[in-house]
Amino acid sequence: MSPDARRLVVGPFNRVEGDLEVRLEIADGRVQEAFVSSPLFRGFERILEGRDPRDALVIAPRICGICSVSQSHAAALALAGLQGLAPTPNGRIATNLILAAENVADHLTHFHVFFMPDFARQVYADRPWFAAAERGFKAAQGARVRAAIATRATLLHVLGLLAGRWPHTLALQPGGVTRSADQRDKMRLLATLAAVRADLQDRLYGAALEEVAALDDAAALEAWRRAGPASDMRLFLDIAEDLELSGLGRAYDRFLSYGAYPQESGRLYGGGIVADGVGATLDPAAITEDHAFARMEGREAPHAPFEGSTLPDGLDEDGYTWCKAPRLSGLPFETGAFARQVVAGQPLMRDLAAREGANVRSRVVGRLVEAARTLIAMEGWVRELEPTAPWCAQGTLPQEGRAFGLTEAARGALGHWVVVQKGRIARYQIIAPTTWNFSPRDRAGVPGPLEAALVDAPIRQGEVTPVSVQHIVRSFDPCMVCTVH
């Protein structure tokens, strides 16, 4: 090992949701190996055991204050699966609106509150874009940070109206939603969405949402960077160019999405996998969790979620995290907005994936384009609501059964697997997006996606919280409270 070899432990890693620690083995000014630790264990899967299955709709959302609705949705889908229940058309559309509002709000929070403030750090004071970055994105103070927080609060009025409040609503149910909307409510929802559209077009994009959604290849994105409208998106593209963020944080380029927003037929964003540039359907039965490096009992073999367990082992010396290692057909997969758009076939994301894979820049661009696409869809969904048609189908839960619910949170694929015996939850297993992305090594020693993405990250002289590592970690928009739950 070279003489400058050293170990860094970075934490508390903030501006992510929850707590995170990253251990880095460094030599020759670069990360050689990374170990990602989720330091908080609460045990929600155990908390759910023994309860009435309907209670999952109260407990599961409280896993996470930023993915609350997606947790709720996964639970509702699992309960619907137990009953063989499908939501009413209004219920399906209102659920899409509620989930989409959370997901777009989370994208705004990520870009403005969590991610961009790192470019306003003094370490970049010599860069030509620094003044703009500092003015707009200084943590908690920048003008654009504050404006985006206000826009986000406006957007969440969709939740106030359709779901009572955010986070932690009980509005999503297996058969639809608990609150109907009348024609007046639809006007109010459209006004809210129009205000959000105006804010984003004004500041974030500098252009119509439709123009962002229509970006179709890397050349179009580069043209936007060179000559597009002045905007936060363009500032980011300039920063990304200057700092070569497209060369930072590549992992395995295996992408997973369960698909999002069911329409009358199909989904707005179709699900599946893309691995080595090839798309395929996703087989949920091929998902397992490996405990080899998680501080969990059950290390002898990987577990299918229906057979999974959550027995923390505080004395485990091999384990370095409370996070299990999810694998699809034995392989780690990356999930998130970029993965979702790649799987869904958005042309720009497909082109970026083919040219440069997932990296700090493409993950962020994925979020920006997706936010525009989703907002456009939301406006259409509001118009589809039919006030006097039914909102919530009713069913009866069986005494015995098992089912899963798969949905997409802002930060990627979220699944709940529930087993009911004698009318009670006998087993409940959850695999969250950041469980996939921030997975530890598996029994074969294969690192999780972030652990792979951090290898080769450049470390500056004397850095103890390396800024490149911060960009890479935050590019995943991690949610640490979901990761272990």
Added chain:
Amino acid sequence: MNPAMRPPFTVLWLQSGGCGGCTMSLLCAEAPDLAATLESADIRFLWHPAFSEETGSEATALFEAVLAGEIALDALCVEGALLRGPNGTGRFHVLAGTGVPTIDWVRRLAPVARHVVAVGTCAAYGGVTAAGVNPADACGLQFDGRRRGGALGEPFRSRSGLPVINVAGCPTHPNWVTETLMLLSAGLLGAADLDVYGRPRFYADHLVHHGCPRNEYYEYKASAEKLSDLGCMMEHLGCLGTQAHADCNTRLWNGEGSCTRGGYSCINCTAPEFEEPGHAFLDTPKIGGIPVGLPTDMPKAWFIALSSLAKAATPERLRRNATADHVLTPPAVKDIKRR
């Protein structure tokens, strides 16, 4: 001292065994927004895990400076339950980068803070993190469920002489938090302003029932039978709005929302042990057809007498609408000349 010279009211915010939802809710403050609200009272966040620049050693250096008395700390805000497990070690949450359990950081920092504020029901009493078998041995700062004690112990008083201030709620309304901090910075929140569970009375002296748009259904016992029905949710769907201490239906959430306005029951999330109602959340336990939990301050005999009278007098409009998901029969329009 000249007010302009007064130092800002400083806040250090830590998160442990919770979901971060109280912070996510805090960012929903509106009219004015969070930054403007805090500025109005000269409240300055020394560090917050969700939105401060400092990460890693930059953050822990700040904690140490606070402990050394180099930086004055007016309010230590803790979000999330405190985790004592496994086996009393606190290692279910070791604060990243420090090797020290977060519960120990909180125990070290609390005595140097002028005030200690529990943000959310988890930090106050344990909350959902302490539900079921309580796998992480979670508790609140100064309560373990309804029992006094918790991570800091019953005798704890912060430097101001106050016990932990419990801004309970799952999640907290943004302005329950901002108004608590503003009142503290103005010196206007004393022991008499906290209720028996340590909750600020400015929001805990209200009931969720106050301002509930289903009140007319409640008055006539026109009850919802299933979720999405418009009727009162107390009789069949487990609604605890008549017993829950909070101003949700007069203050409103995210614009014009509240749980009951969203079509689902109040589950009394500002109360200790709300997470274990002893039955499914959305069922109303009954004995002899009478709900077990009566409205606050309501004598049982009167409740039974009034209920049977009210049921007999329920207008047809409410009877029909109570089990529909949208209004089938609007209120009749009276000719004001004919009283």
